[in-house]
Amino acid sequence: MKVGPDIAMIGALVGDPARANMLTALLAGQALTAGELAREAGVTAQTASSHLSRLEAGGLLTQRKQGRHRYYALSGEDVAGVLEAMMGLAARTGHTRVRTGPKxxxxxxxxxxxxxxxxxxxxxxxxxxxxxxxxxxxxxxxxxxxxxxxxxxxxxxxxxxxxxxxxxxxxxxxxxxxxxxxxxxxxxxxxxxxxxxxxxxxxxxxxxxxxxxxxxxxxxxxxxxxxxxxxxxxxxxxxxxxxxxx
Incomplete structure (x- = not known):
């Protein structure tokens, strides 16, 4: 039996394209609603809710309720650091988006x-x-x-x-x-x-x-x-x- 941290669990959470888009949107440091993150991921509200629940259960996101809205944010600076490093790895190994955009x-x-x-x-x-x-x-x-x-x-x-x-x-x-x-x-x-x-x-x-x-x-x-x-x-x-x- 293997011991120590299970990086496969983190990889599975980040590996889904919709969840990856949600996480990178939160790299801006601002908390976003489920609706805003659904638009970032290009999925329905119901699908976004499922993804957000998995990310929160996995310790990558936190949420707080304010009025009628629930706001989601990265659970810590270490999550942002891992995402930034993974983006660098993706760029170095040639895994880039087809359309980079004017920005x-x-x-x-x-x-x-x-x-x-x-x-x-x-x-x-x-x-x-x-x-x-x-x-x-x-x-x-x-x-x-x-x-x-x-x-x-x-x-x-x-x-x-x-x-x-x-x-x-x-x-x-x-x-x-x-x-x-x-x-x-x-x-x-x-x-x-x-x-x-x-x-x-x-x-x-x-x-x-x-x-x-x-x-x-x-x-x-x-x-x-x-x-x-x-x-x-x-x-x-x-x-x-x-x-x-x-």
Missing amino acids: EPALRRARVCYDHLAGELAVGMLEHLVARGFVIEATDALTLTPTGETFMQALGLDLPALAAARRPLCKGCLDWSVRRTHLAGALGAALLDRFYALGWARREPGTRLVSFTPRGLGAFREIFGVAPQNDAETDSGGDGETEATA
């Missing part, structure tokens, strides 16, 4: 991964933090150094509050589009929230895309030493803002 380049530049920044900009940010000695990257862990603490506090982050949180301060997450590590954990989430608060970036409603203003993108590049990947990164929209996503 594909934007998703690769900057997107939200559960509650932190992902994509080319996020990977570049972490590599800069490591190069400057603010973060030490080991095989299985990221550690914020004393000089890194000073740097983060100068950005306006409340490190004592983050350190007191029940989640890891620094955590690596394998980026599916770049296939290198970006910063997750309490620090990764706090940095993205800070970018929003400073007016540097905003979430695009109903998507995982993160859009930076020209001022915000300039400040981000200056502070984190991230050079533009290509001309498409600074594609100004009608409102005068620049979308930078990955």
